[in-house]
Amino acid sequence: MLYIVILFLFAAITLYFLLGGADFGAGIIELFTSTDNKHRTRKIMYQAIGPIWEANHMWLIITVVILFVGFPVIYSEMCIYLHIPLLIMLLGVIARGTAFSFRNYDAVKDEKTQAFYTQIFVYSSFVTPLFLGIIAGSALSGQINPKATDFAHAYIFSWLNWFSVAVGFFTVALCGFLAAIYIVGETDDVDEIKRYIRKAKIMNIVAVICGALVFLASGYEKVHLANWIFGNPVSLVAVIAATISLGVLYLIISHKRNRQWIRLLAAFQVCMILISVGFSRFPRFVIFKDGSSMSLLTEHANDNSIDDLGIGLLVGSLFILPALGYLYYAFKKKDR
Amino acid sequence: MDDFLAARSQMALSLGFHIIYSCIGMGMPVFMAISHFKWIKTQNPVYKNITVAWSKGVAIFFATGAVSGTMLSFELGLLWPGFMKHAGPIFGMPFSLEGVAFFIEAIALGLFLYGWNRLNNWVHWTAGIIVGVSGVASGILVVSANSWMNSPSGFDFVNGQYINIDPVKAMFNAAWFSESLHMIIAAFSATGFAVAGIHALMIYRKKNIQFHTKAFKIAIIFGAVAAIIQPLSGDLSAKNAAKRQPAKLAAMEAYFHTQEYAPLVIGGIPDTAAKKVNYGIEIPGLLSFLVHDNFKTPVNGLDKIPVKNQPPVAVTHYAFQIMVGIGVLMMLIAMVYFYELWKKKDLLSKPWFLKLFIWATPLGFIALEAGWTVTEVGRQPWIIQGVMRTSEAVTPMPGIQYSFYLFSFIYFTLSVAVIFLLKRQIQMVPELYDR
Numbered sequence: 001m002l003y004i005v006i007l008f009l010f011a012a013i014t015l016y017f018l019l020g021g022a023d024f025g026a027g028i029i030e031l032f033t034s035t036d037n038k039h040r041t042r043k044i045m046y047q048a049i050g051p052i053w054e055a056n057h058m059w060l061i062i063t064v065v066i067l068f069v070g071f072p073v074i075y076s077e078m079c080i081y082l083h084i085p086l087l088i089m090l091l092g093v094i095a096r097g098t099a100f101s102f103r104n105y106d107a108v109k110d111e112k113t114q115a116f117y118t119q120i121f122v123y124s125s126f127v128t129p130l131f132l133g134i135i136a137g138s139a140l141s142g143q144i145n146p147k148a149t150d151f152a153h154a155y156i157f158s159w160l161n162w163f164s165v166a167v168g169f170f171t172v173a174l175c176g177f178l179a180a181i182y183i184v185g186e187t188d189d190v191d192e193i194k195r196y197i198r199k200a201k202i203m204n205i206v207a208v209i210c211g212a213l214v215f216l217a218s219g220y221e222k223v224h225l226a227n228w229i230f231g232n233p234v235s236l237v238a239v240i241a242a243t244i245s246l247g248v249l250y251l252i253i254s255h256k257r258n259r260q261w262i263r264l265l266a267a268f269q270v271c272m273i274l275i276s277v278g279f280s281r282f283p284r285f286v287i288f289k290d291g292s293s294m295s296l297l298t299e300h301a302n303d304n305s306i307d308d309l310g311i312g313l314l315v316g317s318l319f320i321l322p323a324l325g326y327l328y329y330a331f332k333k334k335d336r
Numbered sequence: 337m338d339d340f341l342a343a344r345s346q347m348a349l350s351l352g353f354h355i356i357y358s359c360i361g362m363g364m365p366v367f368m369a370i371s372h373f374k375w376i377k378t379q380n381p382v383y384k385n386i387t388v389a390w391s392k393g394v395a396i397f398f399a400t401g402a403v404s405g406t407m408l409s410f411e412l413g414l415l416w417p418g419f420m421k422h423a424g425p426i427f428g429m430p431f432s433l434e435g436v437a438f439f440i441e442a443i444a445l446g447l448f449l450y451g452w453n454r455l456n457n458w459v460h461w462t463a464g465i466i467v468g469v470s471g472v473a474s475g476i477l478v479v480s481a482n483s484w485m486n487s488p489s490g491f492d493f494v495n496g497q498y499i500n501i502d503p504v505k506a507m508f509n510a511a512w513f514s515e516s517l518h519m520i521i522a523a524f525s526a527t528g529f530a531v532a533g534i535h536a537l538m539i540y541r542k543k544n545i546q547f548h549t550k551a552f553k554i555a556i557i558f559g560a561v562a563a564i565i566q567p568l569s570g571d572l573s574a575k576n577a578a579k580r581q582p583a584k585l586a587a588m589e590a591y592f593h594t595q596e597y598a599p600l601v602i603g604g605i606p607d608t609a610a611k612k613v614n615y616g617i618e619i620p621g622l623l624s625f626l627v628h629d630n631f632k633t634p635v636n637g638l639d640k641i642p643v644k645n646q647p648p649v650a651v652t653h654y655a656f657q658i659m660v661g662i663g664v665l666m667m668l669i670a671m672v673y674f675y676e677l678w679k680k681k682d683l684l685s686k687p688w689f690l691k692l693f694i695w696a697t698p699l700g701f702i703a704l705e706a707g708w709t710v711t712e713v714g715r716q717p718w719i720i721q722g723v724m725r726t727s728e729a730v731t732p733m734p735g736i737q738y739s740f741y742l743f744s745f746i747y748f749t750l751s752v753a754v755i756f757l758l759k760r761q762i763q764m765v766p767e768l769y770d771r
Binding site (some may be wrong): 075083087094102304326327329 | 398399400402404406409410412413414417418421423424425429431432436438439440443446447450451454502504608623731732733734739742750768
């Protein structure tokens with residue numbers, strides 16, 4: 001049952017990254033759209049993410065619940081040393097969620113308040129994945145230092161370092177990429193498709209640059225990133241698959257073939273990146289400065305709790321997945 | 337402000353904020369579904385307009401409730417890592433199920449809000465009902481997690497170790513039923529009165545009378561029924577507390593000395609140093625009767641509890657008095673409503689009647705906050721009653737007061753924003769929903 005719970009944990013993280021990421025990306029794209037096009041962009045994006053965005057957000061809740069029920073020691077250690085970035089990420093979640101719904105459900109749609117909600121929405125859409133990435137980068141890369149005796153080393157430099165920050169920006173770029181690709185499949189307007197394909201390409205280039213920065217930072221912070229990725233066959237295959245799919249993606253985009261394929265390929269790439277890193281670190285989930293780590297296979301809750309959690313997740317997914325499928329289907333139908 | 341107090345204040349603030357939004361999130365979808373049902377049945381467009389107008393409210397409250405709930409699930413770890421390290425696996429069961437319920441609620445809400453003209457009427461209506469049902473289910477589950485903190489079970493605590501963990505037993509702890517029941521009824525009475533009050537105000541101002549009258553009637557029936565049955569569930573809760581948390585009950589009643597014919601103290605100012613209540617009204621024997629169904633049986637007072645295990649008496653007592661006082665008041669208002677309804681009077685044309693409900697708009701929420709204070713402050717100094725102290729659970733990270741100031745600011749801003757938005761919704765009724 002432990003492995004089922006771990007599988008759900010990774011699935012929830014991945015889905016949050018893909019769906020929530022596309023969602024964050026919508027705000028990031030809006031942030032980097034010229035003022036002339038903002039209105040149009042917003043309308044298309046709103047149609048695309050409006051009905052599903054509350055559901056996308058739930059994967060974060062599922063992730064947290066799995067962590068604190070199944071892996072309480074890991075959860076509480078992360079909460080102690082990554083308190084500040086978690087807090088900032090949460091502020092982003094709050095600001096973003098409320099601004100998005102206020103913008104859409106405000107009965108009076110005057111320009112001034114709409115612009116105000118928009119400001120909050122776009123900046124928090126940037127900040128949230130940035131800190132999500134910083135948290136992931138810090139947990140996995142051995143930056144957390146529980147032995148530190150001063151505030152700065154224990155609670156600040158555990159996450160404020162070149163590597164974590166680079167991972168943060170990489171995450172932001174990936175979210176922007178995912179969103180652009182997601183929206184390509186959402187509109188039938190030829191001009192818009194062209195625009196979003198262009199955006200997707202730009203975001204992709206930015207992501208590649210940020211990825212390179214992550215590598216540079218890993219050298220600086222003495223994180224053996226290359227070893228992680230090229231050191232085991234699964235990660236290596238995943239990285240190669242991601243690279244090949246990037247090529248295929250460009251080919252399809254350039255020939256404007258089936259747009260669903262573009263989406264799948266983009267999602268596939270991000271999954272491969274997560275798998276590559278996740279597998280190389282597995283079963284370690286949090287790694288400390290002194291090289292010790294907390295493993296998902298040992299730092300878990302008692303067997304009863306894990307069994308019940310596993311059953312809860314399995315039964316829950318019987319309800320959630322069809323419902324979620326129906327939600328996506330119901331709002332795809334009218335698009336065709 | 338030290339870190340411990342800051343952490344407690346931040347938690348109290350977050351819960352106090354979230355509880356209002358989640359209670360509205362439980363009540364309003366049900367009102368909305370009733371109005372929607374009436375629209376489908378009667379095809380009277382007023383009901384459709386009410387449904388749409390309320391659904392905007394539901395969406396705003398769901399969004400705020402969802403983000404503050406997300407915040408809370410993290411705050412449990414951010415502020416109380418010592419607690420979550422041990423308690424997570426024991427009381428996590430209701431949280432995992434709540435995650436499922438919440439997820440389904442979010443999906444159903446998406447379907448409902450965007451389903452107009454796209455979904456079959458009854459599928460659409462069902463989505464609305466699911467929002468309400470899963471909202472109530474979430475409420476029950478979360479309260480069940482809280483009741484575990486008040487009435488821990490499903491594990492053995494031996495030499496500082498938590499062993500023989502049984503999450504199912506922990507979820508169905510001895511207090512889950514009475515606490516959840518009390519909370520759900522409170523949610524419906526508070527939301528019912530608040531929604532009815534706002535519509536009463538609009539009728540009073542003679543705006544869109546048809547719209548607001550129909551809306552008022554749907555909301556108040558829930559509020560009034562809930563307010564009338566609430567004292568029964570309150571009695572159940574108090575008996576439960578007496579059995580499992582005598583210190584909490586004693587603090588609620590400011591009952592310092594164990595005695596036969598224990599009196600019920602109404603009002604008064606507790607003097608903790610002198611161990612007595614000044615200016616309170618005492619009804620001899622009533623506390624004994626309420627707790628033990630017998631006027632003579634002694635009730636354990638604070639003198640039976642070591643001082644270091646006693647909750648703050650004054651706060652608990654005042655909060656309890658406020659909750660009960662308002663509860664009784666709401667019950668009386670509900671009775672007035674039913675009496676007039678029975679007499680078939682044209683109530684909504686009478687200013688005094690409307691004023692009564694306008695005045696009652698915030699009452700339920702004040703009672704809700706007071707009741708929550710009783711539950712939480714009355715449990716102190718324990719985070720897990722009798723097992724772990726709150727002070728043992730707090731994060732080692734210093735500087736929590738800044739986080740508290742930050743969150744105070746955010747919650748204040750959000751509250752202002754929500755009030756601002758609701759005001760605009762109501763202002764726009766003539767243009768959007770009453771053509």
